[in-house]
Amino acid sequence: MADVARACGVSVMTVSYALNRPDRVATDTRRRVVEAARRLGYSGPDPRARSLRRSISDCLGVILGEQLRYAFDNPMVTRFLAGISDELVQSGEALTIISTAGGDQDPNRVAAAAVDAFVVWSTATDDPALLAAIATGRPVVVQGGPQLPGTQCVSIDDRAAAYAITEAAFAKSRRPAVLSFPLTREREPGVGYGFDPGSSTFPVTSARLHGVADYCQARQISNDQVLVSIAARNDESHGREAARALLAHRPDAVMAMSDELARILLEEAVASGLRVPDDIAVTGWDDGPAAAQLGLTTVSNDLRGQGAICARLALGRQTENPYVPWQVIHRATTRLAR
Amino acid sequence: MADVARACGVSVMTVSYALNRPDRVATDTRRRVVEAARRLGYSGPDPRARSLRRSISDCLGVILGEQLRYAFDNPMVTRFLAGISDELVQSGEALTIISTAGGDQDPNRVAAAAVDAFVVWSTATDDPALLAAIATGRPVVVQGGPQLPGTQCVSIDDRAAAYAITEAAFAKSRRPAVLSFPLTREREPGVGYGFDPGSSTFPVTSARLHGVADYCQARQISNDQVLVSIAARNDESHGREAARALLAHRPDAVMAMSDELARILLEEAVASGLRVPDDIAVTGWDDGPAAAQLGLTTVSNDLRGQGAICARLALGRQTENPYVPWQVIHRATTRLAR
DNA sequence: CTGAAAGCGCTAACAG
DNA sequence: CTGTTAGCGCTTTCAG
Secondary structure, three states: HHHEEEHHOOOOOHHHHHHHHHOOOOOHHHHHHHHHHHHHOOOOHHHHHHHHOOOOOEHHHEEOOOOOOOOHHHHHHHHHHHHHHHHHHHHEEEEEEEOOOOOOOHHHHOOOOOOEEEEEOOOOOOHHHHHHHHOOOOOEEEEEOOOOOOOOOEEEOOOHHHHHHHHHHHHOOOOOEEEEEOOOOOOOEEEEEOOHHHHHHHHHHHHHHHHHHHHHHHOOHHHHEEEEEEOOOOOOHHHHHHHHHHOOOOOEEEEEHHHHHHEEEEEEHHHOOOOOOOEEEEEEEEEEEHHHHOOEEEEOOOHHHHHHHHHHHOOOOOOOOOOOOOOOOOOOOOOEEE | OHHHHHHOOOOOHHHHHHHHHHHHHHHHHHHHHHHHHHHHOOOOOHHHHHHHHHHOOEEEEEEEOOOOOOHHHHHHHHHHHHHHHHHHHOOOEEEEEEOOOOOHHHHHHHHHOOOOOOEEEEEOOOHHHHHHHHHHHOOOEEEOOOOOOOOEEOOOOOHHHHHHHHHHOOOOOOOOOEEEEOOOOOOOOOEEEOOOOOHHHOOHHHHHHHHHHHHHHHHHOOOOHHHEEEEOOOOOOHHHHHHHHHHHOOEEEEEEOOOOHHHHHHHHHHHHHOOOOOOEEOOOOEOOOHHHOOEEEEEEEHHHHHHHHHHHHOOOOOOOOOOOEEEEOOOOOOOOOO
């Protein structure tokens, strides 16, 4: 920039103005500056210097508590990111993805990100990366929870939705089961009877288990009658493992915490000769593309829209945190046509 | 940082060292600094200031010449991004996604991104965003092309691969056709006989059309005998439109430029009662998950691996640009079992 | 092992 | 309309 200024015999300020506030500078001067910049191959103010001075990065950080690649493998995450993108693209902000795979450098990486605000994909209450984001003092919006001081939370009412989908899943069932996300950051898999909603440090998982418990209580079912299989991760291999473990106990109704888990369970069930929904009813969660294709009864919750809300809230474009609607989509994998 | 220094009666330099080069500072001092930082809620050096001073952002920029959301809708792109992620996650760099949807602000957004290097998803030779990236003087690696001065290019041999897949597609065909990506950034759709490989400013599209032309020449087929339908975008709606337009001319063999286009074409073909491959042979490109599921003959080209290579090249971790292998995967949608 | 000086490239605020 | 001044918060360099 100094070079450009020298080249056309003006001060750096004039160059800065010519570039940033064209209308604050004489037409002629501006043209000379722009011309000189082009000639010298100057491609605009250095973003690092500019953002230091203005303390604005024009960049939104998204924290994903998973391997970075997970972002692009998981349909729920990609729809959420697409929603954020929808919002950012209008105003030209960039999107920085920060993965926190559980290493001890995670908090440092979060603190070292040159972003104006953070959006956090649903995580555990004790996630150090989340705490690091809050510690920066910059706005933090969390999708799904936890709702910590210094953050805003965008979410559907998971507990109520879980109640409703459990109702659809467990209708006319004698051997109900849940195919669950992990309970804690340790991600221990396992299968067995009974569950304690309070035992999960993932608020989303906890809320959904609470919803199941609410349903059980309403129907006089003891939690100990419910079979629970935990998938260490919401991916193909861990999901399949958990689905098989579950099926070994011959449940006749399964409330799965994602469409992916439900899909895998359906595949395994069909492969072992079970009829759906007669022998086994299955529900998913999220109403992704696969759900429609499979005829899966599921919870629709507009993750794309939630992404856009998170982005607006984080960038201060919106202060109101709206109620996010949800809905049970009744399809062919449950016994109740309603 | 000044506050922290004051709080423990040392200079800012000592704080900086304590945080960045722990071994360069007395154990005791270091502990005092770290303690004070924690107490004051100081969450590490300001990334903006640090990156200005060091002129390093620890961040790789990926330029996608599409709506940002495209990144998360398109399986080819997501696999490519996953490959980049694989590489970045090791060293803790972040990933900034810069979308360039064709607006006149695109070059500015590219220039304003605080990233150390750019990886560019295959684009047109005259893409202003690409030129802007080059103009920054930072490393630029382009997947698929174009190969411009000041850039490195990571790609398979599209022309040779196109020849090979066309061979599979057009075997025993009398009415061959191509379902193509757009030819220029204007993205004009259209259907008709004949094509000119040189007319596309997208090097990938151009190379593939060249491959088709090579095949035609070898078999004494005139380009004018080949039906070509252009999808304005590689997405559901534009793809379907182009597929229908193509089928209206009753081709009996179609080389489609992506698995998605092939999938849509198959759906439309089956819906109109055609048998595959007897009535119509179809090939895709990329060998994504859908291809295996559909039994689609396609080109396998390891986009994930290419993503990792691009990242390494861009960050200067690797200088050699390796040959990227490709392969025709023969499946059930073509007439040649080979 | 610790500190002082200098400046990364830019822009807000205030003159002229 | 243009220029001067004064840093943004940090780290490199060189002295203690």
